[in-house]
Amino acid sequence: MIIKIIHLSKRPIVAKTLLIIRLDSIGDYILVHNFFSFVRNHPVYREYKITLCGNIIWKDLAEFLNENVFDSFIWLNRKKFKWNFFYKYRLLNQIHKAGYEIVVETTFTREILFGDTIVKSSKAKERIGSTGSPDSHLKWKRKIFSDDYYTKLITQSDENLFEFYRNKEFFEKLLQTKIDLNKPTLSFNKAEVGPPTENDYIIIVPGAQEKARRWSEKNFAELIKHLLSVYPFDIVIAGSVSEKTIINTILKEVDSERVHNLSGKTTLPQFGKIISLAKILVSNETSAVHFAAAIGTKFICISNGQRFGRFVPYPHQIKLICAYLYPDYIEKNLNNHLLLAEQFRYESKLEINEISVEKVFETVSEMIGTIN
Known part of the structure; x- marks a missing residue:
């Protein structure tokens, strides 16, 4: 119902705009964040204005690590999005009005009520996601309710891959190029905090x-x-x-x-x-x-x-x-x-x-x- 109301409002597609969606937990973000720079530097997306729609629990971490990757951020509170009608309406309407040309939901374990719903509301020209996790209680629901929200689903292996390699598989297929990255990396040299004790x-x-x-x-x-x-x-x-x-x-x-x-x-x-x-x-x-x-x-x-x-x-x-x-x-x-x-x-x-x-x-x- 919310999405039908939102879609009553017409808006143009804005060329060279990309929305990346990632709404899972802090550890998941750590295992995916290095790949975002490969999107930023890819010849196809180099001139795009790129927005990240992320889970607000890791807002400060993403803005610290990826400030040079994204042009803007949209932060989602999962609890409010699930239970607060007006909050959900405002966020979905904001994304729809932005008129993104391309939307990419990067999560392997896609969620119908979260990432998939945002993809549908965006009404972007291209809507890309993963075929998703093979767990039976989710796969049939996605097939019935939300697979058709996407214009393209990237096929991912049913093999039980370590999550970093799962992300690598997705982004290599998205960008159609090999990614030379073998482990997640983080640097906090610029973080403003001293050691909590003088001792080891x-x-x-x-x-x-x-x-x-x-x-x-x-x-x-x-x-x-x-x-x-x-x-x-x-x-x-x-x-x-x-x-x-x-x-x-x-x-x-x-x-x-x-x-x-x-x-x-x-x-x-x-x-x-x-x-x-x-x-x-x-x-x-x-x-x-x-x-x-x-x-x-x-x-x-x-x-x-x-x-x-x-x-x-x-x-x-x-x-x-x-x-x-x-x-x-x-x-x-x-x-x-x-x-x-x-x-x-x-x-x-x-x-x-x-x-x-x-x-x-x-x-x-x-x-x-x-x-x-």
């Missing part, structure tokens, strides 16, 4: 969007106490404002001046800079791991194996100093990557707290041994 430190990020992917607060507290008792490093705990409760629970168990709480106190570029200055990151499977990988900070990821192959682990060819720790079933089958990638492609019901404090501590100790 290990940074710990105990949050995650889903409870099943969060190692317990008790476990993190015990790990921190062990690290403080054995090693001279300070501990920095970081996370978003929404993770303050988790972090405060940990801090109640750990009473030390060598523990520094940065939860909710940094922008994303500052968060990246603080990770870049750390000796080691210890984190659940969350965006912090992707920050560390793209920066080059050593990391340990505690994971229940969800979306194995797509987001965990980083492939060996990316050549990182890192370790992944999983529940027993995955640890016993790590030599059978294809089995795990099939079983845990979409979800994992394994108990993350099977991973012991002792195992994480041993892994951190081994990694400390690699520090120069």
Whole structure:
């Protein structure tokens, strides 16, 4: 109904205008952002005015990293877009009135209520997207409801590719050229923040969007106490404002001046800079791991194996100093990557707290041994 109302208003198509859509999470943005510069510098799009429609949760990060790539930004609040009729109408109407010549929805796991809806409302001359993730409960819905919103769907492999390579596949087909990029990269040299302590430190990020992917607060507290008792490093705990409760629970168990709480106190570029200055990151499977990988900070990821192959682990060819720790079933089958990638492609019901404090501590100790 909203789109029908919006389409009653006629407007011309503006030549050489391109809208790129990306609405998923912070880690997803890190794994795709390097490819945007290849669009900017491509002969076809070099003279285009390019706008990014992005998820507002990573606004400060995108404007810091991609300020020279995009001419303008449109920021979308997913919660408001889903539940607030007037907010949704204003944003869709803004995009329609802009009269983009080309719209590209770059997400592999396309969402009918978000990216696909924006594509439809744009009424752009060319509307390009991915054939999408093969998960059965989404594929049939897209085929019935939203595939025909597009003038072109780029065919992508059903193979369970690591997300960085999935993005590379899409952009190579979009631009019809090989892209010489083998890993995500980030630089926060210009981020305005100093180190949180004068001492060397290990940074710990105990949050995650889903409870099943969060190692317990008790476990993190015990790990921190062990690290403080054995090693001279300070501990920095970081996370978003929404993770303050988790972090405060940990801090109640750990009473030390060598523990520094940065939860909710940094922008994303500052968060990246603080990770870049750390000796080691210890984190659940969350965006912090992707920050560390793209920066080059050593990391340990505690994971229940969800979306194995797509987001965990980083492939060996990316050549990182890192370790992944999983529940027993995955640890016993790590030599059978294809089995795990099939079983845990979409979800994992394994108990993350099977991973012991002792195992994480041993892994951190081994990694400390690699520090120069």
